[in-house]
Amino acid sequence: MYRTLALLAAVSSxxxxxxxxxxxxxxxxxxxxxxxxxxxxxxxxxxxxxxGWLPPGRxxxxxxxxxxxxxxxxxxxxxxxxxxxxxxxxxTLKWAFGTGHSGQTYxxxxxxxxxxxxxxxxxxxxxxxxxxxAANEAPSSLPEAAGRRMSAxxxxxxxxxxxxxxxxxxxxxxxxxxxxxxRCAHCHSGADEHARNAAxxxxxxxxxxARNSSSEDILNFCGTCHRTWADVVMMGIKGVNTVRFxxxxxxxxxCYSPMDPRLNCVQCHDPHxxxxxxxxxxDRACLAxxxxxxxxxxxxxxxxxxxxxxxxxxxPGAHFxxxxxxxxxxxxxxxxxx
Numbered sequence: 075m076y077r078t079l080a081l082l083a084a085v086s087s088x089x090x091x092x093x094x095x096x097x098x099x100x101x102x103x104x105x106x107x108x109x110x111x112x113x114x115x116x117x118x119x120x121x122x123x124x125x126g127w128l129p130p131g132r133x134x135x136x137x138x139x140x141x142x143x144x145x146x147x148x149x150x151x152x153x154x155x156x157x158x159x160x161x162x163x164x165x166t167l168k169w170a171f172g173t174g175h176s177g178q179t180y181x182x183x184x185x186x187x188x189x190x191x192x193x194x195x196x197x198x199x200x201x202x203x204x205x206x207x208a209a210n211e212a213p214s215s216l217p218e219a220a221g222r223r224m225s226a227x228x229x230x231x232x233x234x235x236x237x238x239x240x241x242x243x244x245x246x247x248x249x250x251x252x253x254x255x256x257r258c259a260h261c262h263s264g265a266d267e268h269a270r271n272a273a274x275x276x277x278x279x280x281x282x283x284a285r286n287s288s289s290e291d292i293l294n295f296c297g298t299c300h301r302t303w304a305d306v307v308m309m310g311i312k313g314v315n316t317v318r319f320x321x322x323x324x325x326x327x328x329c330y331s332p333m334d335p336r337l338n339c340v341q342c343h344d345p346h347x348x349x350x351x352x353x354x355x356x357d358r359a360c361l362a363x364x365x366x367x368x369x370x371x372x373x374x375x376x377x378x379x380x381x382x383x384x385x386x387x388x389x390p391g392a393h394f395x396x397x398x399x400x401x402x403x404x405x406x407x408x409x410x411x412x
Contacts, residue, residue: 125170
């Protein structure tokens with residue numbers, strides 16, 4: 075018990091913030107990993123009132139398609155108001171999706187259904203603009219202007235990828251049972267049972283999707299939320315709009331092999347940590363293959379590989395440039411490859 079409390083205190087002292095409920099379960103044996111589970115992945119879903127981008131006292135406004143949009147945080151709730159020249163629609167925003175690094179979209183409840191807000195927050199412009207996809211059709215009424223009703227499939231997909239513990243037998247999703255954000259059990263099935271048994275001195279390892287898995291297995295696992303090759307083909311999306319689907323883009327690379335363990339998501343990204351922003355941090359992964367006698371060596375540079383071979387690409391309407399995971403010799407005069 076004393077060891078547990080000491081470890082929890084040590085882990086919490088790393089940032090001065092309390093651990094999540096999930097972190098408290100895992101910290102006694104995995105103090106560093108448990109703390110890192112409170113990284114940006116754990117903040118992909120939060121109550122809107124603590125979203126980070128709409129602090130108390132802040133109000134955001136924008137005019138789009140003849141409608142006036144306003145979001146305001148009074149410290150207790152975030153009120154979402156949409157009006158035209160005749161009437162107004164107002165609700166409380168319940169959930170904020172996304173950390174806000176690239177953008178943040180909101181969900182509200184109206185007459186028993188959940189709706190995705192038609193406008194989202196984008197940090198590059200420090201304000202609101204149309205949610206991705208919302209520009210495809212102009213709204214024909216005030217309710218349509220406010221947001222898009224989410225189907226049962228939308229709820230399962232959106233909340234399922236941004237939270238933990240909510241899946242039910244039979245394919246449903248339980249909003250009351252979920253834990254906001256990506257926590258240990260989201261990727262490590264059996265983590266809760268593992269924690270309970272560990273407290274009793276029994277070791278029943280949880281699943282580790284990266285252990286003894288092929289690169290294809292790992293891409294498919296991460297692609298459950300980030301989109302696999304099959305997902306993108308089924309959705310019929312082409313061109314630059316695929317740039318934010320990293321597993322799909324990576325699988326197009328000539329150097330990708332489903333069975334080669336040197337090129338997959340976890341070779342470059344530790345899921346317990348925030349994404350590394352320094353391009354040179356990824357050179358190690360590139361040089362695992364591109365070394366004398368095995369693969370061609372770059373004739374232009376010896377570091378910062380991803381800046382040339384995985385260029386950042388602007389996604390229209392997103393106010394954000396995503397790094398294209400299709401590894402290739404990039405040429406400015408080429409059309410964006412599918």
